[in-house]
Amino acid sequence: MTTAISIQNLQKRYGEVTAVKNVSLEIQSGEIFGILGPNGAGKTTTLRCLCTLMQPDAGTIEVMGISALSNPRGVRQKLGYVAQEVALDKLLTGRELLELQAALYHLPRPSITPRIDEVLALLGLTEWADRLIGSYSGGLKKRLDLAAGLLHQPDILVLDEPTVGLDIESRTVVWQFLRQLRQQGMTIVLTSHYLEEVDALADHVAILDRGTVIAADTPTHLKHQLGGDRITLKLREFTAIEEAEQAQQLLTTLPWVHSVVINPGQGNSLNLVVDARPDALNLVQSTLHQAGLPLFSLAQSKPSLDDVYLAATGQTLMDAELAAIGRRDPKAERKQAMRR
């Protein structure tokens, strides 16, 4: 295993807002590396710095031994970048767009036509090649965008939220395709705020929260490290905090319960980390019953990446997402995205 990408102590501020506080990542060649985190965690900014669209305020980025700061053009040659919002020219046909892309990457002229035919076939776009992009569906556009990213046979494919806004079917196609690319030896870096996506695809994952890496390992390892099972319960559909705290104290006294966290984002539900034992649910139920506490819902599960996130930040990914929406200023972000 060789290191494909090494990011050390990356920092990036937009005026007052610190988008990336301190991010260090080691990405091995030939793997799918997932960067997971809620909106506003700094995923896109990290990728934009990696793709030389932005200059970091501090830190280093090396792509296959080439510094993104001192030799951005060398890095650009190695990377294929598929941005979050598909930016295509609706007045061009798919083939014309790829021809433009080929010229921007200086593909030798004789190889351009066969290579374009190849990627078109690869992504099932052949019959659409000579139609205007304006007539494409969302899924087709994403596939064309992928084709453009792959055209110059980059060593590393970088995808920002590759399946956001796609229907389930297109999403499965993209997943399938990314797995196939990895099989052929390509290194893939993707960001996502979908747990399932990272869980299903990534060999290694880094979880980002508010501009820092809070965990980085294989998804399996991260989940195993947490250990035990998860129990989520609600006393009522919306539980008063006093009542939730009462249950929390009660359940914490049980020797096989490791932790009890109240989740205000879900109507003060309780998230328990417990020893994996078959009678856990029954015991929880009877304990609450004896104390005269109600029980609305109760569920047991193996730890997920969401639990990894929860353990590190005290809130679920979904809650972080919702909270982030309130904090965000879409107009300011659009400006940031445009500024380089």
Place this chain on the structure above:
Amino acid sequence: MSQSVFSPATPVNPSQPTLPPANLLDFGQETFALTRRLFIQLKRRPSTLVAGVVQPLMWLILFGALFQNAPQDFLGNSLAYGQFLGAGVIVFTAFSGALNSGLPVMFDREFGFLNRLLVAPLASRFSIVAASALFIMTMSLVQTVAIIVVSGLLGTGFPTLSGLGLMFLILAFLVIAVTALSLGLAFTLPGHIELIAVLLVVNLPLLFASTALAPLSFMPTWLQVVAAANPLSYAIEPIRHLYLYPHWHWSDIVLQAPWGNVSLLGCIGGLLGFALLSLLSIQPLLKRSLG
């Protein structure tokens, strides 16, 4: 989906030399491709071309009519206003086209398409400027021919072939300079609303503060100073001269600025300087976005 996407990975050696230095061929390839995109857009959306040809002809006819009965000594040397106006309209048309060339780039930036260019290993980002300038030059060529033909039919006469060639050179310098500045704005301003505001503020005042519509001698002194410093005048006066004098010389005086006479060659040199200065001034912007 079974072909190989990815040629079997060449062993990666971190110390391997990175890229061969960017060469002129790469620059040519990317510039050609970017220019081609603009022409495909024009082909599929020809209204810009139609409007671009019709508008200067309307300037020519309407402004020509407006000042038709102006006092005879208005133009100093006894020529009809129609003859006088042609050069102004030619230059103003090329200027407007170049000035607006930043708009599509701004939209590319807003839609994220520009990022596609910025993450690519371009030999030089000046290819983005070059593509826009080439496109506008071609547009201006078509517009200029239309203007020359129509004003010829209106009785203005035609320039000589060598005069015509020199006209295009003058326009090329002006287009390069103004395109560079417009793209500089497109890279700097926050959005297209701001860009349009700036273009509106700049466009017509620069026309009126030039020798396009009236000669220097007709203006109050302060405006003479402004008009003689206006780059548009350095394109208008030579073209007007080439129009009127089939037997032109490089040393012919074409612009009588308050601070001295400027020859044909001087005007062209001034425009070349303007173009180089503009390109130089936007270089840090292109570099800055180098990320």
